[in-house]
Structure formats: C-alpha cells, structure tokens
Amino acid sequence: xxxxxxxxxxxxxxxxxxxxxxxxxxxxxxxxxxxxxxxxxxxxxxxxxxxxxxxxxxxxxxxxxxxxxxxxxxxxxxxxxxxxxxxxxxxxxxxxxxxxxxxxxxxxxxxxxxxxxxxxxxxxxxxxxxxxxxxxxxxxxxxxxxxxxxxxxxxxxxxxxxxxxxxxxxxxxxxxxxxxxxxxxxxxxxxxxxxxxxxxxxxxxxxxxxxxxxxxxxxxxxxxxxxxxxxxxxxxxxxxxxxxxxxxxxxxxxxxxxxxxxxxxxxxxxxxxxxxxxxxxxxxxxxxxxxxxxxxxxxxxxxx
Amino acid sequence: xxxxxxxxxxxxxxxxxxxxxxxxxxxxxxxxxxxxxxxxxxxxxxxxxxxxxxxxxxxxxxxxxxxxxxxxxxxxxxxxxxxxxxxxxxxxxxxxxxxxxxxxxxxxxxxxxxxxxxxxxxxxxxxxxxxxxxxxxxxxxxxxxxxxxxxxxxxxxxxxxxxxxxxxxxxxxxxxxxxxxxxxxxxxxxxxxxxxxxxxxxxxxxxxxxxxxxxxxxxxxxxxxxxxxxxxxxxxxxxxxxxxxxxxxxxxxxxxxxxxxxxxxxxxxxxxxxxxxxxxxxxxxxxxxxxxxxxxxxxxxxxxxxxxxxxxxxxxxxxxxxxxxxxxxxxxxxxxxxxxxxxxxxxxxxxxxxxxxxxxxxxxxxxxxxxxxxxxxxxxxxxxxxxxxxxxxxxxxxxxxxxxxxxxxxxxxxxxxxxxxxxxxxxxxxxxxxxxxxxxxxxxx
Numbered sequence: 001x002x003x004x005x006x007x008x009x010x011x012x013x014x015x016x017x018x019x020x021x022x023x024x025x026x027x028x029x030x031x032x033x034x035x036x037x038x039x040x041x042x043x044x045x046x047x048x049x050x051x052x053x054x055x056x057x058x059x060x061x062x063x064x065x066x067x068x069x070x071x072x073x074x075x076x077x078x079x080x081x082x083x084x085x086x087x088x089x090x091x092x093x094x095x096x097x098x099x100x101x102x103x104x105x106x107x108x109x110x111x112x113x114x115x116x117x118x119x120x121x122x123x124x125x126x127x128x129x130x131x132x133x134x135x136x137x138x139x140x141x142x143x144x145x146x147x148x149x150x151x152x153x154x155x156x157x158x159x160x161x162x163x164x165x166x167x168x169x170x171x172x173x174x175x176x177x178x179x180x181x182x183x184x185x186x187x188x189x190x191x192x193x194x195x196x197x198x199x200x201x202x203x204x205x206x207x208x209x210x211x212x213x214x215x216x217x218x219x220x221x222x223x224x225x226x227x228x229x230x231x232x233x234x235x236x237x238x239x240x241x242x243x244x245x246x247x248x249x250x251x252x253x254x255x256x257x258x259x260x261x262x263x264x265x266x267x268x269x270x271x272x273x274x275x276x277x278x279x280x281x282x283x284x285x286x287x288x289x290x291x292x293x294x295x296x297x298x299x300x301x302x303x304x
Numbered sequence: 305x306x307x308x309x310x311x312x313x314x315x316x317x318x319x320x321x322x323x324x325x326x327x328x329x330x331x332x333x334x335x336x337x338x339x340x341x342x343x344x345x346x347x348x349x350x351x352x353x354x355x356x357x358x359x360x361x362x363x364x365x366x367x368x369x370x371x372x373x374x375x376x377x378x379x380x381x382x383x384x385x386x387x388x389x390x391x392x393x394x395x396x397x398x399x400x401x402x403x404x405x406x407x408x409x410x411x412x413x414x415x416x417x418x419x420x421x422x423x424x425x426x427x428x429x430x431x432x433x434x435x436x437x438x439x440x441x442x443x444x445x446x447x448x449x450x451x452x453x454x455x456x457x458x459x460x461x462x463x464x465x466x467x468x469x470x471x472x473x474x475x476x477x478x479x480x481x482x483x484x485x486x487x488x489x490x491x492x493x494x495x496x497x498x499x500x501x502x503x504x505x506x507x508x509x510x511x512x513x514x515x516x517x518x519x520x521x522x523x524x525x526x527x528x529x530x531x532x533x534x535x536x537x538x539x540x541x542x543x544x545x546x547x548x549x550x551x552x553x554x555x556x557x558x559x560x561x562x563x564x565x566x567x568x569x570x571x572x573x574x575x576x577x578x579x580x581x582x583x584x585x586x587x588x589x590x591x592x593x594x595x596x597x598x599x600x601x602x603x604x605x606x607x608x609x610x611x612x613x614x615x616x617x618x619x620x621x622x623x624x625x626x627x628x629x630x631x632x633x634x635x636x637x638x639x640x641x642x643x644x645x646x647x648x649x650x651x652x653x654x655x656x657x658x659x660x661x662x663x664x665x666x667x668x669x670x671x672x673x674x675x676x677x678x679x680x681x682x683x684x685x686x687x688x689x690x691x692x693x694x695x696x697x698x699x700x701x702x703x704x705x706x707x708x709x710x711x712x713x714x715x716x717x718x719x720x721x722x723x724x725x726x727x728x729x730x731x732x733x734x735x736x737x738x739x740x741x742x743x744x745x746x747x748x749x
Contacts, residue, residue, distance in 0.1 A: 086514055087514030087515065087516075088514060090514065091512060091513045091514050094512075095628065098626070178507050178508060179500055179504045180500070181498070181500035181503055182499060182530075182534065186338050186341060186342055189338045190338050190342060193335055232324070232328070235328070256514060256515040257515050257516075259514075260514070260515075260517055260520050260523075261517065261519075261520075
C-alpha cells in the first residue's frame with residue numbers, strides 16, 4: 001500500500017467526529033508503527049519519541065534524505081554496481097555468439113530481473129518520499145520494503161511517465177548526439193537543453209501522476225493543472241532539477257569512462273555521483289510532496 | 305487543453321503575473337535560439353558529380369611515365385628530385401589499374417623524436433633520386449647509408465614473410481617503418497562518407513562497450529582522427545588525409561616529387577634548402593587525377609555459384625560477424641555497403657607499431673605519446689582500419705605487407721584486434737577455412 005493509499009484508507013477508517021478513540025491524521029501513528037506489536041505489559045513502556053513536525057521550509061526537506069542515509073548509501077552502492085555491470089559484463093555477454101534459449105532465459109532471470117526489481121525499488125523509494133509528504137506524514141522514512149506489488153507498480157509508473165513525453169525529448173537529444181557529427185559548443189548546448197527539458201518534463205509527469213495517484217494525469221493537461229495548483233514557479237524548480245540531473249548524468253558517464261582505466265577510481269566517482277544524485281532526488285521528491293500538501297491545505301483553508 | 309492553458313494564465317496562475325509571464329517568454333526564446341541558429345547553419349556534405357572528360361585526362365596522367373623536366377610539368381622540375389616511382393601505375397597495379405602494390409613498392413618512412421635543441425622530424429626516405437639521393441644515414445648517423453632496409457630487419461616478431469626476422473635495433477628516438485601501397489578502388493565512395501557517419505559509428509561503438517574510451521587496448525573502440533583544420537582523416541594508413549583530393553595531391557608530391565598547389569614537393573634530406581623552379585602540377589591536373597581515381601569501379605563481393613563453395617562463404621560471413629571482425633571491419637558505413645571498415649584509428653599493439661608519416665600539410669604528426677588525446681595525431685600503434693573490399697586481390701597485407709596470406713594477417717592483429725584474432729585462433733580448421741573463403745569473395749572489380 002502506498003502512503004497515499006494508506007492516508008486514504010486511514011481517512012475511511014476514521015471514526016466519526018467526537019467518537020471515542022478518534023485521532024487526527026497528524027496524531028495517527030505511521031503505517032510501520034502500527035505493524036509493530038505492542039510491548040508486553042510487564043516491561044517498562046518505551047519513552048515515546050517526540051513527534052517530528054512536517055517540514056515548513058524548503059531547506060528542512062534536506063533533512064529527509066539525511067534521515068534516510070543508510071538507504072541512500074545502500075541504493076547508491078547497488079546503482080554503482082549496476083553501472084559496472086552495464087559497462088563490463090553486459091557488452092561481453094552480448095558479444096558471445098551462439099547463445100541458446102536456455103542461456104538467454106538464465107541471463108534474464110539472474111541479471112535483468114534483479115536489475116529491474118532494484119530500479120523498481122529505487123523508484124518506489126522516491127515515490128514513498130513524495131506520497132508520504134503529500135499525505136502529510138513527517139514522522140518516518142518510508143520505503144517499499146518487500147512489497148513487490150508496490151515495486152513493480154512504481155517501476156511501471158516511471159516507465160509510463162517517461163514514455164508519455166520525456167522519451168521524445170530524450171530520444172531527440174540522444175540521436176542528436178549520435179548523428180550530430182563533430183559537436184561544437186552550440187550543439188552541446190542544444191543537447192543539454194533537450195536533456196534538461198526531458199528530465200524536467202519527466203519530473204512533472206511523475207508529480208502529476210503521483211499527486212492524486214492517477215496515471216491518467218501524466219498528460220500535458222494534467223501538468224497544466226498541476227502548475228495551476230502549485231504555481232508556475234514549479235516549472236523553474238523542474239528545470240533546475242533537470243539541470244542537476246544533467247550534471248549528475250555527465251558525472252556518471254565520466255565515471256564510467258574512468259572505470260575502464262582504473263576500477264577503484266572510476267568506482268569511487270560513480271559511487272559519489274550516485275550518492276549525490278540520490279540525495280538530491282530524495283530531497284526533491286520530498287520537497288514537491290510537501291509543496292503539494294501545503295497547497296492542498298491552503299486551498300482547503302481558503303475554501304472554508 | 306489550450307483553452308484551459310489560456311484561461312489559466314491571466315487569472316488562476318497566481319504566481320505568474322504579467323511580469324513573470326514576460327520573463328518566461330524571454331527564457332523560452334533564449335532557449336530556442338541555439339536550435340534556430342543550428343537549423344540556419346546546418347550543412348550537408350554533397351557528393352561531387354563525376355566529369356567523364358576530366359577522368360579521361362586523369363587516366364592519361366595516372367599512367368604517364370614522368371621524367372625530370374617533364375613537358376607536362378608547366379616549367380617545374382618534373383619528376384624528383386627525390387621520388388619512389390616514376391608513375392602512379394608503377395605502384396597501383398594489382399588487380400587492375402588503381403590496385404594495390406607488392407612488397408617491392410613499399411615506401412620507407414621515419415620519425416625522429418624531438419632531441420635537445422632539435423625539432424621532431426618525420427617524412428619519407430625516397431628510394432630513388434634524379435639528384436641528391438637520400439639515405440637512412442641522413443635520418444640518423446647510426447643507420448645504414450642506404451635508402452631502404454629489408455622488411456625483415458624492421459620486424460620484431462616472426463611473420464609469414466619469406467625471410468626470417470633479423471631485427472635491427474633502432475637508435476633511441478628513431479622509428480623507421482614501411483608502408484605498402486593501398487588499392488584505390490571505391491575511393492570515391494569513401495570520399496563521400498560524411499564525417500557525421502564516421503563519428504556516429506565511433507560513438508555507437510563506445511556506447512556498445514559501456515562508454516569505453518578509445519585508449520583501451522583490448523576493446524575494439526577506435527577514434528576518428530581530427531586533422532589540424534578540424535576535418536576527419538579518411539585516407540592513408542594513419543588516416544592522414546581528409547579527402548581524396550588531398551590524398552592525391554600528397555601522393556603526387558611525396559611519391560613522384562611533383563609539387564602542386566595543395567602540397568609542396570619534399571626537399572631532399574641531404575639538401576633541405578632545395579627550391580623547385582615552379583610547381584609541377586596545376587590544380588586542374590590534380591583534379592583530373594582525382595576525377596580518374598573517383599571513376600575507378602567499386603570492388604565487388606563475388607559469391608561463387610558452386611553450391612558447396614557458396615555455403616562455405618556464407619558460413620564464413622556469419623563467422624566474420626560472430627568472432628568480432630565486423631566490430632572494426634564494419635560491413636557498411638553511412639550509405640556505403642560492403643566497405644568493411646569503420647575508417648577509425650585503432651591501437652593494434654606493440655608488435656605493429658610503426659612511426660613515420662608523410663607529414664602532409666593538414667595532417668597531425670604521429671605523436672610519441674602512448675595515450676594520445678582526441679585532438680592528437682596517431683600514436684605509433686594506431687592504424688586506420690583498412691577497407692576489406694577487394695582484399696582477395698591486394699596481398700600482401702598489413703601496413704607494411706608483412707603478412708603474405710589472409711590467415712597470417714588475421715593472426716597478426718594485436719591490441720584492439722586481438723579479441724577477434726584470438727577467436728579466430730580458437731576456431732576449428734574448417735571454420736577458419738570458411739572465414740577465409742568468405743574473405744576471398746571480396747574481389748577487385
């Protein structure tokens with residue numbers, strides 16, 4: 001269940017106002033806390049930790065990835081290993097001649113499937129950072145855990161959001177790089193623009209789709225609606241995020257080149273760029289989630 | 305959607321007031337400006353149409369036996385003063401007019417790395433002279449007083465040449481090597497391949513091997529050679545010429561001693577201040593020669609009609625792709641089918657190192673660096689992938705003709721070609737025969 005679904009379910013399960021045991025959404029324990037069995041009566045009750053208030057300023061969202069640092073580090077490590085796999089093992093495997101169907105299946109099961117699951121987990125983690133913020137949950141860091149449905153769904157959502165527009169811009173940038181001949185400064189600028197726009201558009205489609213948990217919102221119309229609600233300043237944030245993604249992409253490519261010369265040095269660069277990229281991505285998704293939450297409550301307040 | 309967008313702009317978008325909207329518009333225009341500039345300046349390489357009259361005149365020049373003070377030389381000194389042959393046809397004759405040459409037509413080249421108070425030198429030691437005969441001793445006093453050395457003296461490893469290897473250690477900083485005459489068939493098609501196609505192949509190869517840089521010695525990832533004027537090198541063993549016209553002008557000057565507007569004739573090593581009375585060839589004559597070479601037919605793939613032989617060559621073609629030969633000897637490049645080359649420089653290992661250069665005007669000199677940058681000249685071990693079309697009729701093989709047979713040539717591949725060579729060595733005798741049978745279908749026209 002995604003944090004949005006959890007928030008929705010919690011609203012349904014809420015007792016009528018004034019009923020005994022009623023709790024406000026802010027007071028409701030987070031999902032993971034609910035699953036923890038209560039401490040036996042004979043033990044001293046654990047001192048309740050102070051509630052963490054929801055972020056109010058953008059810079060407070062920087063704490064979220066710091067709170068999730070073990071996960072960020074592990075994910076960055078696996079991402080670097082995946083890049084190493086793509087750099088070294090995948091080309092060798094494709095080069096082998098006369099592969100049998102069994103070998104292809106074995107390869108798909110042993111390498112491709114885990115890679116897809118990992119990428120799904122990564123997408124799921126970023127989705128959780130976003131949707132937990134949309135649901136106004138500030139207490140815990142959420143991640144997909146072993147929820148295979150959530151992992152696959154996140155992976156599917158990200159792919160659909162990419163294909164719903166950013167793929168065209170990204171494809172244009174890729175083919176321009178490939179067939180553009182001797183690229184001068186102007187060409188590199190055009191490629192950079194296309195990549196930045198592609199990432200910015202991808203981010204907007206993801207936010208549009210995840211905000212109301214409706215994949216059908218990942219359309220230009222859905223994005224206009226989103227910009228309507230959150231303000232057109234979001235466009236500048238998305239472009240800034242795209243620029244950061246471009247810088248990290250370039251760093252990762254340089255690191256992959258370095259990997260061929262020195263595994264240790266290239267690996268370190270790859271890991272550092274992965275950590276930095278994941279940190280910023282987590283921060284960004286949290287920020288956008290909080291932005292959605294604040295705009296929603298602001299709209300509710302102005303209606304009442 | 306558009307209506308919604310238009311409605312949204314003035315009223316609902318509270319963060320986008322009129323002033324902000326202007327800013328957004330301005331930013332969008334600035335972002336679109338580079339794209340507009342590129343569309344306006346986009347250039348497409350166009351193929352030059354063939355002129356039959358020019359080609360006919362060029363054929364006469366190609367076959368002409370040049371003499372000192374030749375009447376066709378417009379007041380220049382004609383052949384020489386130093387030269388390698390007296391006509392183009394003397395070297396380009398195997399498999400027809402414009403073909404490759406044998407070992408006897410090899411050219412000696414040298415590189416002397418920069419010493420204290422001395423600039424680096426490179427060029428050709430010409431085999432013949434009208435006057436001022438060149439010798440290797442003029443390159444370095446420790447070298448013999450002859451214009452050439454036997455190939456087996458230059459080799460460091462045994463090959464399938466007739467003579468056993470008798471390697472002679474070169475003085476420090478001096479590299480001497482030989483160049484075999486390449487075939488000129490299909491040169492027009494190579495000339496028409498755009499730089500974009502070559503670079504696209506370079507990039508896709510890098511991508512395929514996980515963004516591997518071209519300085520990796522074990523992966524078939526080559527690099528395009530950028531000449532001093534920014535164009536890509538497409539002709540010559542080191543990719544030193546960007547166009548057929550440049551290649552022809554450089555060959556006229558270096559091999560025949562015919563100075564022309566594109567390339568001055570070389571001064572003899574023993575007489576560096578030699579001045580020719582005038583240019584030997586006009587630009588018109590150079591263009592006629594280029595037109596003739598452009599008119600040479602393209603090599604063909606002649607698959608035998610006999611059932612068994614056809615089967616063998618088809619299987620060989622599959623093996624050619626399977627063991628990785630096609631990684632560098634790409635069957636098609638751009639719109640040119642059957643070229644079997646990527647026209648990129650590849651590192652071929654220490655045993656195939658060969659310094660020396662024609663020192664053409666626009667080319668970059670051979671660099672002494674082991675890891676040349678993208679704008680540096682070719683390293684001693686870097687060679688442009690030779691097109692394999694017509695390979696059956698262009699023995700001997702490799703840059704200096706050290707391999708008499710195709711099998712020998714494959715086995716001599718080192719560096720970035722070593723993977724394919726190792727795979728070839730691991731094939732059964734029958735499979736090796738199939739691959740060779742396929743290569744033998746690539747005939748001169």
